[in-house]
Every structure is written in structure tokens, then in C-alpha cells.
Amino acid sequence: MKPKLIIGVLAIVGFTSLLMYNFGNSISTYVNFEEAENRSTSHVIGNWDNSQEYGFSRDTMQFSFHMKDEDGNVRRVVYPRPKPNNFEQATQLVVIGEMRNNIFHADEMLMKCPSKYNENPEFELATGGES
Amino acid sequence: MIAKIGHLLLSGAFVASIAALILYAIAAVKEDKTIEKISNWLWGIKGVFLCISSVALIYLIMTHQFQYYYVWNYTSLDLETQYLISAFYGGQEGSFMLWIFCGFIVGLGLIKWTRKPYRAPVMFVMTLTQMFLLSMVVGWDLNFTQIGATPFRTIAQEMPNAPFILANPDFVPSDGSGLNDLLKSPWMMIHPPVIFIGFAMMTVPFAFAIASLWTKTYHEWIRPALPWTLAANLSLLTAIFLGGYWAYETLSFGGYWAWDPVENASLVPWLLGTAGIHAMIIQRKSSRAHKASLFFAIMAYVTIIYQTFLTRSGVLADQSVHSFVDLGLYGQLLAFIVVMLVVGVGFYLYRYRELPSPQEESKFLSREFMTFTGSMLLFILGFVIILGTSSPILGKLFVANPTPPDIQFYNDWSMPIAIIMAIATVFGQYLFWQKHNWESLAGVLILPLLITSVATVLSIVLGDVRNLYYMVFIFAAWFTVIGNASVMLHLLRKNPKLVGGTVTHIGFGALLLGIIASSVYTEPLLDQRTANYNQRVLAGDVFDDEGFPVTQQIEMFELEINRPKLINNKYMVTYEGFDVSDSPRPGQQTYRLRFEPVDGGSTFYMDPVVYPMLTSSSADNIEWSVDPHVRTGWLSDIYLYVAGSQYVEQRNEELERQNRRDPMMPVGEENGESTDVQNIEIHIGETISAGPFNFTFREFVPAAEEVLPENTQIGIRALIRVEHEPSGNAYDVEPLFAVYNEDGRSYTYSPPLEIESWGMNVMFSRVHPESDSIELTVHGLDENFEEDWILVVAEKKPFVSVVWLGTFLLMAGFSISILRHWKREKDTQKRSSAKS
Numbered sequence: 001m002k003p004k005l006i007i008g009v010l011a012i013v014g015f016t017s018l019l020m021y022n023f024g025n026s027i028s029t030y031v032n033f034e035e036a037e038n039r040s041t042s043h044v045i046g047n048w049d050n051s052q053e054y055g056f057s058r059d060t061m062q063f064s065f066h067m068k069d070e071d072g073n074v075r076r077v078v079y080p081r082p083k084p085n086n087f088e089q090a091t092q093l094v095v096i097g098e099m100r101n102n103i104f105h106a107d108e109m110l111m112k113c114p115s116k117y118n119e120n121p122e123f124e125l126a127t128g129g130e131s
Numbered sequence: 132m133i134a135k136i137g138h139l140l141l142s143g144a145f146v147a148s149i150a151a152l153i154l155y156a157i158a159a160v161k162e163d164k165t166i167e168k169i170s171n172w173l174w175g176i177k178g179v180f181l182c183i184s185s186v187a188l189i190y191l192i193m194t195h196q197f198q199y200y201y202v203w204n205y206t207s208l209d210l211e212t213q214y215l216i217s218a219f220y221g222g223q224e225g226s227f228m229l230w231i232f233c234g235f236i237v238g239l240g241l242i243k244w245t246r247k248p249y250r251a252p253v254m255f256v257m258t259l260t261q262m263f264l265l266s267m268v269v270g271w272d273l274n275f276t277q278i279g280a281t282p283f284r285t286i287a288q289e290m291p292n293a294p295f296i297l298a299n300p301d302f303v304p305s306d307g308s309g310l311n312d313l314l315k316s317p318w319m320m321i322h323p324p325v326i327f328i329g330f331a332m333m334t335v336p337f338a339f340a341i342a343s344l345w346t347k348t349y350h351e352w353i354r355p356a357l358p359w360t361l362a363a364n365l366s367l368l369t370a371i372f373l374g375g376y377w378a379y380e381t382l383s384f385g386g387y388w389a390w391d392p393v394e395n396a397s398l399v400p401w402l403l404g405t406a407g408i409h410a411m412i413i414q415r416k417s418s419r420a421h422k423a424s425l426f427f428a429i430m431a432y433v434t435i436i437y438q439t440f441l442t443r444s445g446v447l448a449d450q451s452v453h454s455f456v457d458l459g460l461y462g463q464l465l466a467f468i469v470v471m472l473v474v475g476v477g478f479y480l481y482r483y484r485e486l487p488s489p490q491e492e493s494k495f496l497s498r499e500f501m502t503f504t505g506s507m508l509l510f511i512l513g514f515v516i517i518l519g520t521s522s523p524i525l526g527k528l529f530v531a532n533p534t535p536p537d538i539q540f541y542n543d544w545s546m547p548i549a550i551i552m553a554i555a556t557v558f559g560q561y562l563f564w565q566k567h568n569w570e571s572l573a574g575v576l577i578l579p580l581l582i583t584s585v586a587t588v589l590s591i592v593l594g595d596v597r598n599l600y601y602m603v604f605i606f607a608a609w610f611t612v613i614g615n616a617s618v619m620l621h622l623l624r625k626n627p628k629l630v631g632g633t634v635t636h637i638g639f640g641a642l643l644l645g646i647i648a649s650s651v652y653t654e655p656l657l658d659q660r661t662a663n664y665n666q667r668v669l670a671g672d673v674f675d676d677e678g679f680p681v682t683q684q685i686e687m688f689e690l691e692i693n694r695p696k697l698i699n700n701k702y703m704v705t706y707e708g709f710d711v712s713d714s715p716r717p718g719q720q721t722y723r724l725r726f727e728p729v730d731g732g733s734t735f736y737m738d739p740v741v742y743p744m745l746t747s748s749s750a751d752n753i754e755w756s757v758d759p760h761v762r763t764g765w766l767s768d769i770y771l772y773v774a775g776s777q778y779v780e781q782r783n784e785e786l787e788r789q790n791r792r793d794p795m796m797p798v799g800e801e802n803g804e805s806t807d808v809q810n811i812e813i814h815i816g817e818t819i820s821a822g823p824f825n826f827t828f829r830e831f832v833p834a835a836e837e838v839l840p841e842n843t844q845i846g847i848r849a850l851i852r853v854e855h856e857p858s859g860n861a862y863d864v865e866p867l868f869a870v871y872n873e874d875g876r877s878y879t880y881s882p883p884l885e886i887e888s889w890g891m892n893v894m895f896s897r898v899h900p901e902s903d904s905i906e907l908t909v910h911g912l913d914e915n916f917e918e919d920w921i922l923v924v925a926e927k928k929p930f931v932s933v934v935w936l937g938t939f940l941l942m943a944g945f946s947i948s949i950l951r952h953w954k955r956e957k958d959t960q961k962r963s964s965a966k967s
Contacts, residue, residue: 019515019544020528026540027522029530043534056775058922061685080683082774082922088754089744101677 033073036099043096044104048087049074056083067093067104077104084109134199134283137187138270141281144180144231145269147173148262155258159251159345167251171242174258178235181265185228188282189219197304200289201225201282207309209745217320218310223443224268224282226323231264233324233331241335245355246960252342253335259474260334260432263467267460277459312716312744312756318377322370326397329366330435333400335359336407337432340425341474344482349421353411356428358953360408363431365945367401372938379770379931380761386650387934390541392447395520396438402513403431409506413499419489420503427506429475434517436471440464446523496567501559508552515544546604549643553607556636557614563632564618579617583610590644594652594929604647611640631948638940645933649768656769656925658688658696687774690724691858692888692919699927703727706921709778716742719758722773722921737762739772741779753786755779767929775922811907812899820856823916826907827852834867840880842872849895849905853886858918862886866895866907881908889916 028043036042046069048054054065064078065087077095090111097106151173158167188201192215197203205221220229238257245253270281286304287296295302336356343352374394375387388394407427413420441447444461493499518525519536526533561567561575586609591602619633657665665684667673673681690696690706698704707723719742727734740758748754759772811826813819818827829850839846846869854861869880883892890911897906 015511019518022543023518023522023525023536023540024529026536027526027529027533030532030534058689058775058920061687080685082687082924088752098682100679105683107683 030094032069032071033075033099033104034071036104039099041096041098043094044069045092045094046070048090048093050088067095075099075102075104077106079106079109084111087111133187133190134196134285137184137191138281138283140180140184140187141265141283142269142271144177144184145262145265147177147180148258148265151177152255152258152262155251155255159255162251167254170251170254170258174235174238174242174254177261177265178232178239181228181231181235184283185219185232188225188228189216191283192216192218195307197307198285198287198302199282200284200286203286203304203307205307205310207307210310210315213317213320214310214315217314217323220323220327221310221314221319222282224280226327227264227267228282229324230327230330231261231268233327234261234264234334237331237335241338244960246351246963248346248348249339249342249352249355252345253338256338256341256474257334259470260338263463263470266463276462279463280460309745312742313381316377316381318373318381322373322377325366325373326370329363329370329397330400332359332363332366333404333432333435335363336404336428337475340428341478343425344478347482347485349425349487350414350418353414353424354956354959357408357411357415358949358956360404360411360428360431361945361949361952364401364404364408365942365949367397367404368938368942368945371397371401372935372942376935381758386653386928387931388646390516390519390538392438392520392535393442395516396435396442399438399513399516399520400431400435402509402516403427403434406506406509406513407431409502409509413502413506417499418487419493419499420506421487422483423503423506425479425486427510429479430510433468433471433475434513436468437517438520440468441520496558496562496569496572498559498562501555501562504555505552505559508548508555512545512548512552515548516541546600550604550607553611553640553643556611556639557618560615560618560633560636564622564629576614579610579614583613586613594648601647601651605644608640608643608647611643612637613640615640628947628951631944631946631951633944634947635941635944638937638942638944640937641933641940642937645930645935645937648930649928649934653926653928654699655686656688656698656702656771656923656927657686658698659700661685661688662699687922687924690921690923693860694858694918695727697729698925701729703729704923706919706923708919709776709921711778717745718743720776720778722776724771724923726769735762737769737771741773741776753782763932765932767927768931769925769927771923771925773921774924777917777919777921809909809912810896811909812902812904813907814902814904821909821912823856824912825852825854825856826909827854828905829863832865834869838867839869840871843869843880844872844877845870845898847898849907851893851907853891853893855889855916855918860918864893866893868895868898868905883910888919 028041030043030045031039033044033046036044044067046067049066049068052066054063056063060078062078062080063083064076066074067077068074079095092112094110094112095104095106096108096110097104099105151170154166154170154173157163158170191199191202192206193212195202195206195208201222201224205218205225206215210218218225220226234257238254238261241253241257242250265279267279268281269279270284271278286293286302287300290296336359339352339356339359343349371394374397378389379387404427407424407430410420410424410427414424444464446461493503519540522533522535526536557576557579558572561572567575583606587602587606590596590605590609596602596605615633615636619630619637622629622633664673668681668684671680675681688696688698690704692706692708695703695705703726705725705727707725709720709722711718711720713719719740721738721740724737724739725734726737737760739760741755742758744754744756757772757774759770762769762771809821811819811821813826813828815828815830818825820826829852832848832850834846834848846867848865848867851864851866852861853864864884864886866884867880867882870877871880872878879897881894881896883894885892890913892910894908894910895905896908899906
């Protein structure tokens with residue numbers, strides 16, 4: 001009984017610590033544009049700055065717009081896909097990607113839409129990331 | 132008036148549930164039949180009150196009483212009847228009511244069917260959960276705090292400080308803000324009810340588990356609880372399937388699964404419910420695993436409440452931008468989860484020492500061990516997913532402001548767990564029906580292993596699988612399908628009623644095959660140029676203006692009208708145009724794309740739709756939404772949507788111009804006629820460019836008598852080729868020029884010829900004999916003219932059909948098992964009542 005119990009406890013401790021270690025690595029923290037300068041991948045929350053030009057360019061095949069992060073830094077964001085559904089409607093944006101030379105290259109964009117509860121995800125994951 | 136009644140009855144239902152709760156407790160403690168009867172009546176009264184107030188809410192919605200916030204927020208005048216009804220549960224409050232309603236119906240079933248020692252305690256737990264749910268919608272404004280949010284509150288109550296309410300307290304909006312367009316789908320009508328039926332039924336094993344702890348009868352409870360758990364699982368599975376299919380087919384989320392917290396919210400209870408089913412089956416067969424089946428039955432429900440808490444309290448809203456209205460229910464939801472944890476886990480721990488434990492350890496090669504392994508793995512997977520979903524709370528252990536985990540986190544953990552699970556199902560099924568030792572097991576497994584190897588090798592070769600990990604995964608999945616199928620064949624000969632388990636496991640294997648094929652081997656459909664570009668991006672050979680390497684690939688392609696493009700070296704794709712119609716959605720465009728497989732195969736069309744979102748568009752901004760076209764096939768699906776089009780861009784520009792309403796705009800711009808006329812003087816054989824067009828005067832062509840006016844002196848046609856240079860499209864036109872006499876005077880006659888798709892008119896207006904040239908007058912020649920174009924995003928997803936097939940098999944297996952266990956439970960009841 002005793003050795004089995006020890007093995008069991010060790011297995012559980014080992015599993016849990018591995019899981020937590022991996023979990024800790026797979027999450028990151030939200031940053032602002034300035035902090036994003038020195039990181040490889042960043043999540044930035046902010047709002048669309050609609051005072052400046054935005055839109056999809058058929059030459060570069062990119063959607064570009066300006067976003068103001070929560071600390072008020074405004075940067076141009078480019079996104080290699082068409083303008084997502086619900087873009088103008090979003091009350092909050094999250095862009096995930098890399099900051100290069102003062103331009104944020106977003107690989108993924110999440111839109112938070114104004115308050116409406118429904119049974120399905122309210123915001124859209126703009127890139128298809130299914131399992 | 133009606134709203135008052137609805138509101139009062141909801142309060143009445145809440146009070147009735149409190150009364151029933153107390154009486155059920157007394158009935159359970161004193162084992163008093165009369166008190167139990169009274170509580171049953173209270174249960175019924177509570178249900179009737181709830182039904183009437185639901186009808187009242189539906190009535191308010193149907194009669195468009197927009198002074199009520201709920202009606203105004205989720206419906207509008209133009210909503211079709213079926214969506215008006217489903218708008219009832221379109222909001223958070225209504226969805227709680229639907230949940231309570233499902234729980235009420237389940238409770239009626241329990242009152243009718245539950246056996247003696249369990250009925251009162253089971254109903255006590257059911258009432259407890261109903262009381263909490265009702266408290267979310269009573270909307271009592273006690274002075275110090277607010278309990279719940281009623282769906283019957285008026286706009287004035289919701290926003291007392293809004294300017295229009297201050298100006299006029301009786302303000303009634305003329306129209307509602309409408310149901311989100313994405314929810315106007317037949318799926319919306321069935322998906323939420325099925326979820327809540329599942330949630331309500333999952334309360335039953337929880338209630339039985341508590342009742343068993345209460346009455347200290349740890350063996351019998353699983354017999355009545357098992358069919359309910361199976362049915363709850365079937366409902367949740369159906370709901371998950373409907374949600375996934377909806378997301379894939381119409382919502383353009385890009386796939387059927389995204390590890391989204393809301394999706395996880397129904398997956399985790401399903402996993403734990405399935406773990407519970409496995410434990411219950413061991414307990415029934417071999418009288419062990421009592422602790423596990425109690426634990427999983429409790430946890431399945433606790434996770435439902437926990438995920439409800441996560442998704443509805445606003446915890447996720449702050450951090451992971453999942454949006455749910457925060458109705459200020461945080462405290463109540465927290466109380467709900469805490470009470471369920473205390474009642475469930477607390478009671479479980481309190482009784483833990485008394486719970487029967489097995490006399491001896493089970494052997495490795497036994498059905499008990501294998502089935503138990505299965506349920507532990509399901510639990511571990513559920514635990515991993517809960518951990519990921521809880522990142523806004525638990526992530527704080529690691530970083531200050533945590534983001535959700537990468538999708539990779541879920542994939543990394545679920546894949547190895549799924550592989551072990553898959554293999555355990557086969558061993559488990561073989562051992563379930565017959566005792567084996569290593570030798571005999573190896574003997575029966577030879578044939579299935581052989582077939583599995585062949586299938587795996589074929590899949591690897593045909594699918595060009597290069598990754599060793601995926602190979603193992605594919606092997607495990609095939610092994611599950613084939614191993615379980617051989618057990619099933621064996622059972623079919625013996626007793627077909629027993630095949631439920633094997634069918635479920637075959638479905639699981641098929642699901643794994645479908646998931647790996649459709650997610651890992653999805654490929655974008657692209658034209659050659661874009662594909663080459665992406666390859667150069669991969670190689671790091673593309674640089675932007677500032678000299679930084681471009682890392683992002685392009686995953687869409689452009690099509691110009693009637694200009695075929697070769698896509699993936701497989702299809703000649705031609706954009707043939709679009710139609711605008713007002714049905715079912717006003718202003719929707721249906722685009723027409725022709726696909727011609729180059730290797731022979733029949734031509735087909737895809738018709739993706741783009742439409743303006745009514746609820747979120749305003750006079751100065753149209754918001755466009757897409758409705759993808761999915762062409763389903765046995766081998767692969769083509770998933771395609773129009774991500775941009777000339778039509779949409781022009782509409783947006785028009786709108787922008789209107790918004791600016793430039794008062795200085797020259798008058799000529801308005802009627803447009805005078806400015807876009809152009810005269811072109813051209814010699815024979817010469818080519819002249821005008822804007823993006825090239826005009827080539829080929830030759831003169833004699834004109835037929837019939838078309839010429841009477842008394843014609845000269846009648847001649849000019850063969851003109853008009854080419855749109857950017858696209859290369861060209862038309863040949865032969866405009867006519869004639870000079871005729873009438874009343875002694877000469878007139879010219881030059882009827883315009885129209886090139887319809889460009890909106891252009893060409894006239895042969897004059898002949899210059901002195902310079903040997905002619906003059907063309909062209910109307911509608913736009914300097915910035917562009918051919919119609921669209922941007923297409925398309926993907927080829929192999930074997931999505933197998934994902935659905937696997938899901939259907941799982942459902943079928945569950946259904947077979949429900950019937951079997953339900954029948955046995957009825958038979959036992961009959962026998963025991965016959966005895967007494």
C-alpha cells in the first residue's frame with residue numbers, strides 16, 4: 001500500500017506541476033504599445049481611433065487602422081486579412097501580434113461587441129483557430 | 132399590467148421554491164409522505180407561475196411593447212415570428228427562464244418516476260438549484276441590495292438617467308434595437324433549448340448523488356441516475372454539435388471549434404458527465420468505484436454552474452473580451468457556485484470515510500481498471516480545459532493581467548490524453564464482455580491490429596502525413612474504430628441491445644480521425660501568384676518598405692469578373708457576377724463563382740452571400756457581414772466567403788460622400804451626363820487610349836439596308852474593338868453612321884450602342900473625310916473605371932464529414948444505452964412494486 005500511495009502522490013504532483021508550468025507559459029499579459037516594442041508577441045487592448053484613415057488596401061492585401069491602447073498610445077495596426085465583421089461596432093479591440101518599427105503587425109484580432117448576451121461567442125476570433 | 136403580472140408571478144415562483152425547499156427538507160428528514168405531497172404541489176405551482184410569466188414575456192415581445200427594456204433590446208418590428216419567439220431566450224434573463232423551465236419539466240419526471248428513499252432529497256436538491264436560478268430573474272430591489280434582474284423592467288427603470296427618460300418618463304421607443312443578425316438563424320431556435328435541457332438533466336445525477344449521501348444508500352442511486360446522466364450527455368453533445376455546425380456553416384468563425392470559453396462551458400460538463408457514466412457502469416457491474424461515481428456526478432453539475440459563473444458574471448468580460456451583459460449578478464452567481472460546492476463537495480468529503488471502498492485492487496487487465504482509466508482521463512481532460520478557461524482568475528498566479536492561453540495549450544494536452552483514451556477504449560471493451568489475460572487478449576487483438584496498421588499506413592501515405600506524433604494519433608484513432616467495431620460485430624450476434632458502448636467508442640475514434648484531418652490538413656485555396664508569394668514569405672525573402680522581413684502570409688485571392696484564375700492547380704475559378712436582393716435580408720448580395728476542376732470532374736458553383744447587418748448599421752455606416760458557402764463532400768469541404776467586393780466598396784464610398792454632403796460640389800457632377808462624354812478621333816487601324824480603355828478602329832463594314840433610314844446617302848458601320856486594359860476584357864462593337872435626306876435637308880443618324888456591363892455607350896458620330904478619320908462619341912467612360920472584382924477567402928477542409936459522422940455515432944450510442952438502462956430501471960421498479 002505504502003509504495004503505491006507514494007507513486008500515486010508523486011504522479012499527481014508531477015502531472016500538476018507540469019500542467020501548471022505549461023499553463024503559465026501559454027498565457028501572457030496584456031501590454032500597451034510602448035511595452036510591446038521589446039516583445040516578440042504581445043496582446044494589446046485598445047479602441048479604434050476613427051479619426052484617421054482606415055481600410056483594406058488591395059495593393060498590399062492588408063487591413064490597416066489606428067488603434068489607441070488603454071494608456072493612450074496610438075499606433076498603426078496592419079492585419080493581413082480583410083476588415084473583420086463587426087469592426088466598427090466593436091467597443092474594444094484586442095490585437096495579437098508583433099510590434100515592428102512603430103507599426104503593429106497583428107496576426108489575430110478580437111472584437112468585443114456591445115453588450116448583448118447570447119448563447120454563442122459574441123465576439124469573433126478573426127482567424128480560424130480550431131483544434 | 133401584463134408585465135406586472137409576469138414580474139409578480141416570477142416573485143411568486145421564487146417564494147414557492149423557497150417554501151418547497153423547506154418542506155422537501157422536512158419531508159426528507161421526517162420521511163413524511165403528506166409533506167412531500169404538499170411540496171410536490173408547490174413545485175407544480177412554481178412551474179405554473181413560471182410558465183405564465185414566460186408567456187407574459189413572449190406576449191410583450193410579440194406585441195412589440197418597446198417600453199420594456201428586454202423587448203426593446205432584443206427585438207424589433209420587422210422580426211419574423213419564429214425569431215420573436217426565440218428572442219425570448221435571446222437575452223440573459225430569458226435564457227435563465229428557459230433553463231428554469233427545463234428544470235421544472237425534469238422535476239415533474241422525477242416526481243413521477245423516482246423511487247421511494249430518494250424522492251424527497253432529490254427534489255430538495257432540484258428545488259435548491261431552481262431557487263438559485265429564480266433568484267437571478269426576480270428583480271427585487273431591496274434597499275441595501277438588488278436581487279436578480281427581471282426581464283420585465285422598463286427602459287425608465289433600466290436607464291433612469293438617460294436624457295430622453297428625464298425629458299419624458301413615459302417615453303416609448305417606436306422600434307426596438309433588434310435581434311443580432313447572427314442570431315437570426317434556425318440554429319438559434321434549437322441550439323439554446325437543447326443546451327438548457329442538457330443543463331437541467333445534468334442536475335439529476337447531482338441530486339441523486341446528494342440524496343445518496345443523505346440517505347447513506349451508496350449502491351442503488353446509480354440505477355435511476357444512469358439513464359438521466361446518459362440523456363443529459365446526449366443533450367449536451369447535441370447542443371455542442373449544433374453550436375459547432377452553426378459556427379462553421381453560417382457564422383464564419385472559420386471552423387467548428389475554437390476552444391472558446393463559451394464552447395468549453397458545455398464541453399467540460401459533458402466530459403465530466405461521461406466520466407461519471409463510466410464510473411457508474413463499473414459500480415453497477417462490479418460494486419466498486421462508488422467514490423468516483425459520486426464525485427463525477429457532483430462535479431458535472433458544479434462545472435456547469437462554474438462555467439455559467441465564468442461566462443455570465445463578467446469575470447471573462449474584463450480580461451478576455453468575451454462579452455456578456457453584466458447584470459450585476461456577480462454576487463448571486465458566486466453564492467450559487469459556493470453553495471453548490473459546499474452542498475456537493477463538502478457533503479462528499481463529510482461522508483468520505485463511510486463510502487464503500489473495494490476490498491482489493493483491480494488488476495491492470497480488467498474491465499474495472501480500463502473503464503476507470505477512461506473516466507479518470509475524461510476527468511483530467513476536463514480539468515485541463517477548466518484550467519485554461521479560468522485563465523482570467525488562475526492566470527494571476529503567473530502574471531498581473533493574464534491573457535487567455537494559446538490555443539496550443541489545449542491542443543498540446545488534449546492530444547496525448549485522447550491517444551491514451553482511444554487505446555483504453557479497445558482494451559476496455561474487450562475486457563468488458565470477457566475476461567482476458569495478456570495472452571488471450573493478444574490473440575483476439577491480432578486481426579484488429581492488422582487492419583488498423585493497414586488503415587494507418589494507407590492514411591499516412593494517401594494523406595502525406597509527415598509528423599510522427601500525428602501518425603501515432605491516427606493509429607490510435609483507427610485502432611479505436613476497428614477494435615470497437617470488432618467487439619460490436621461480436622455483440623451484434625449475441626445481443627444487439629448491448630452495442631451502445633461500442634457504437635459510442637467507434638464514434639469517438641471517428642471523431643478523432645475527423646478532427647486531425649480537418650484541422651491539421653486544412654489548406655487555403657489560393658492562386659499561383661499568392662502561393663508563390665507565401666512561399667517567399669516563408670523563406671524570408673519578402674521585405675516591406677522599411678526593409679523588415681514580412682512574416683504574414685496572404686490567405687485570400689482576388690477575382691475579376693469573367694477572368695478565370697487557376698486555384699491550387701486544381702480548379703479554374705471564375706467570378707460571374709452578383710445579384711442584389713431584399714430577401715431574406717434587405718440589401719444582400721449573392722455572388723456567383725464557377726469552379727471547373729481542371730482534371731475533368733463536373734463544374735459546380737459557389738454562392739457566398741454578403742449582407743448589411745441591420746442591427747448595427749446606421750445611416751452613416753453600413754456594417755457588412757458575410758455568410759460563407761460551404762460545399763460539403765465526403766472527402767472534403769470547400770469553405771468560402773467573399774471578404775470584399777467592388778459593390779461593397781462603392782456603397783461605402785457613396786455613403787461617405789453623402790455624409791460629407793459637400794455643398795460646393797459642381798452641379799454637373801449631380802446629373803453626371805455632361806462630364807463623362809468624350810469624343811475620340813481615330814484613324815483606321817489606330818488604337819487610342821481613353822482612361823483605362825483602348826479603342827481600336829479595325830475597319831469599315833457595310834451597313835445592311837434594313838437598318839438604315841429612308842433616303843440614305845451614306846450608310847456605314849465601323850468595327851471598333853474596345854478593350855479594358857487592366858482586365859484584358861474586350862468587346863467588338865459596330866456602331867452605325869448614316870446621312871439621309873428629309874425635306875431637302877441632310878441629317879446624320881448615329882444610334883448609340885451599349886456595352887452593358889461597363890455602362891458605356893458608343894456612337895459613331897462623324898466622318899472626317901479630309902483627315903481620313905472618324906469620330907466616336909463615348910458616354911459613360913469613367914476615368915477610374917474598374918472591372919468588378921471580389922476578394923475571396925477559401926479553404927479546403929478534408930473530412931469534416933467524418934467529424935459529423937463521429938458525432939452522430941456518439942449520439943446513436945448514447946441513445947441505445949439510454950433505452951437499455953431506462954428499460955431496466957422500469958423493470959426493477961415494476962418488480963419491486965409487485966413485491967410490495
